[in-house]
Amino acid sequence: xxxxxxxxxxxxxxxxxxxxxxxxxxxxxxxxxxxxxxxxxxxxxxxxxxxxxxxxxxxxxxxxxxxxxxxxxxxxxxxxxxxxxxxxxxxxxxxxxxxxxxxxxxxxxxxxxxxxxxxxxxxxxxxxxxxxxxxxxxxxxxxxxxxxxxxxxxxxxxxxxxxxxxxxxxxxxxxxxxxxxxxxxxxxxxxxxxxxxxxxxxxxxxxxxxxxxxxxxxxxxxxxxxxxxxxxxxxxxxxxxxxxxxxxxxxxxxxxxxxxxxxxxxxxxxxxxxxxxxxxxxxxxxxxxxxxxxxxxxxxxxxxxxx
Amino acid sequence: xxxxxxxxxxxxxxxxxxxxxxxxxxxxxxxxxxxxxxxxxxxxxxxxxxxxxxxxxxxxxxxxxxxxxxxxxxxxxxxxxxxxxxxxxxxxxxxxxxxxxxxxxxxxxxxxxxxxxxxxxxxxxxxxxxxxxxxxxxxxxxxxxxxxxxxxxxxxxxxxxxxxxxxxxxxxxxxxxxxxxxxxxxxxxxxxxxxxxxxxxxxxxxxxxxxxxxxxxxxxxxxxxxxxxxxxxxxxxxxxxxxxxxxxxxxxxxxxxxxx
Numbered sequence: 001x002x003x004x005x006x007x008x009x010x011x012x013x014x015x016x017x018x019x020x021x022x023x024x025x026x027x028x029x030x031x032x033x034x035x036x037x038x039x040x041x042x043x044x045x046x047x048x049x050x051x052x053x054x055x056x057x058x059x060x061x062x063x064x065x066x067x068x069x070x071x072x073x074x075x076x077x078x079x080x081x082x083x084x085x086x087x088x089x090x091x092x093x094x095x096x097x098x099x100x101x102x103x104x105x106x107x108x109x110x111x112x113x114x115x116x117x118x119x120x121x122x123x124x125x126x127x128x129x130x131x132x133x134x135x136x137x138x139x140x141x142x143x144x145x146x147x148x149x150x151x152x153x154x155x156x157x158x159x160x161x162x163x164x165x166x167x168x169x170x171x172x173x174x175x176x177x178x179x180x181x182x183x184x185x186x187x188x189x190x191x192x193x194x195x196x197x198x199x200x201x202x203x204x205x206x207x208x209x210x211x212x213x214x215x216x217x218x219x220x221x222x223x224x225x226x227x228x229x230x231x232x233x234x235x236x237x238x239x240x241x242x243x244x245x246x247x248x249x250x251x252x253x254x255x256x257x258x259x260x261x262x263x264x265x266x267x268x269x270x271x272x273x274x275x276x277x278x279x280x281x282x283x284x285x286x287x288x289x290x291x292x293x294x295x296x297x298x299x300x301x302x303x304x305x306x307x
Numbered sequence: 308x309x310x311x312x313x314x315x316x317x318x319x320x321x322x323x324x325x326x327x328x329x330x331x332x333x334x335x336x337x338x339x340x341x342x343x344x345x346x347x348x349x350x351x352x353x354x355x356x357x358x359x360x361x362x363x364x365x366x367x368x369x370x371x372x373x374x375x376x377x378x379x380x381x382x383x384x385x386x387x388x389x390x391x392x393x394x395x396x397x398x399x400x401x402x403x404x405x406x407x408x409x410x411x412x413x414x415x416x417x418x419x420x421x422x423x424x425x426x427x428x429x430x431x432x433x434x435x436x437x438x439x440x441x442x443x444x445x446x447x448x449x450x451x452x453x454x455x456x457x458x459x460x461x462x463x464x465x466x467x468x469x470x471x472x473x474x475x476x477x478x479x480x481x482x483x484x485x486x487x488x489x490x491x492x493x494x495x496x497x498x499x500x501x502x503x504x505x506x507x508x509x510x511x512x513x514x515x516x517x518x519x520x521x522x523x524x525x526x527x528x529x530x531x532x533x534x535x536x537x538x539x540x541x542x543x544x545x546x547x548x549x550x551x552x553x554x555x556x557x558x559x560x561x562x563x564x565x566x567x
Contacts, residue, residue, distance in 0.1 A: 073536065076540055
């Protein structure tokens with residue numbers, strides 16, 4: 001079930017299977033290790049990491065919606081230096097590749113983050129978060145125009161020898177323009193989608209539930225939107241796409257793959273079922289066996305054939 | 308920490324809106340410590356994406372109990388579970404109450420549903436021969452946890468805001484639990500509290516004279532329960548803490564109460 005998610009990179013980034021964990025939903029991979037056989041995962045994408053430690057947003061940070069989860073965590077994290085010092089030595093012992101998700105407040109910060117991670121044992125790639133809706137400066141702004149997205153991408157690619165993935169936001173008018181600009185800027189793969197901006201109001205108190213008013217919506221509620229975006233982006237880029245957004249079951253994952261994703265990320269589903277990613281992996285294997293699919297790449301983009 | 312499917316043994320409404328749920332879960336019952344919690348999956352499919360955190364109310368002979376109030380969609384679904392149904396559990400999670408083995412006199416302060424983890428703490432303390440006093444306050448007599456379910460040997464003082472005893476046979480005072488707490492502080496080695504934030508705020512003002520450790524259990528909306536989502540972060544005097552992973556039990560002085 002091995003998939004290559006960075007064919008344009010000189011060493012590539014081969015995953016033993018296409019099932020990854022999405023940033024912000026699986027910590028540093030260490031937390032769920034007591035109950036999840038993490039070495040079986042395709043890859044782990046760690047919590048979004050910034051140059052300096054971040055406190056994140058005020059409480060409340062979570063609101064459950066119908067088949068969805070709204071969060072405004074605001075990239076609370078320990079900062080890149082602590083990640084390198086405390087987490088990467090653990091990752092270096094693992095078989096499963098770990099990809100570090102980075103977020104900055106300026107183009108220079110993104111490049112600096114990549115520079116910090118250069119040559120760090122245990123780090124197999126970088127996912128550039130230009131799509132966090134919960135940052136007052138930076139974050140999603142960089143993913144909102146093709147020019148800015150391309151500038152960040154080029155700066156990170158120039159600063160690192162690692163494979164680079166850029167994670168796109170759905171909170172834009174036309175995601176294909178952004179995707180094309182990022183692909184042209186030299187990125188090795190795209191992941192999409194990040195959360196959709198959303199809001200919940202407490203009607204008794206007549207105020208927004210989240211401390212920072214709006215947040216990012218994830219979970220099955222956003223899946224059809226994500227599938228459509230993967231499908232559209234797959235039409236305009238020639239680099240691998242990592243599909244993400246509301247994947248809970250193997251059939252969800254297969255929809256993304258057939259829409260054009262080479263790999264997928266499981267996120268919010270972990271809170272419901274910590275073993276969601278591995279259950280999905282097993283389900284994909286069963287589907288392939290049942291349907292006589294020998295190589296997963298046979299079905300990547302399968303849904304485009306009916307155009 | 309383990310993830311398991313546990314059969315329901317019984318689920319009874321012990322007081323209007325308050326449910327006592329017993330499950331068969333030997334591994335969990337063995338591991339769980341007072342003050343720890345379990346994340347329970349609620350609802351079918353993906354309707355509710357977040358598990359509900361419930362503190363362990365009791366554990367004995369391979370069984371584990373939760374006490375919960377029907378307050379929303381998740382607990383409403385839980386209230387409908389019956390003998391023979393199964394529940395998906397993740398736990399035990401978090402850090403429980405830290406009891407000094409030398410402490411002989413324990414004072415427990417419970418407000419409303421805050422009694423849930425304290426009964427487990429009392430069970431364990433009484434087992435090892437400690438002396439336990441529970442100060443228990445409720446909004447109204449009719450909301451009181453059934454006295455008959457409490458461990459024998461516990462000293463309990465009950466106080467209700469309406470002054471009514473409900474089905475309690477003990478003398479019930481009128482007021483809030485914090486009205487009576489100060490008079491008990493001097494005769495105790497360690498104090499443990501669980502209840503609403505206003506109760507904790509009053510306790511903070513009372514304990515300035517108390518030179519004894521006081522541990523409190525915090526309740527907050529949680530996502531994962533294991534420290535990956537950063538949904539339950541609070542600011543403490545020692546920096547940012549995840550209630551799920553670093554708590555839910557904290558020293559009362561560690562919390563910045565103005566910010567909670």
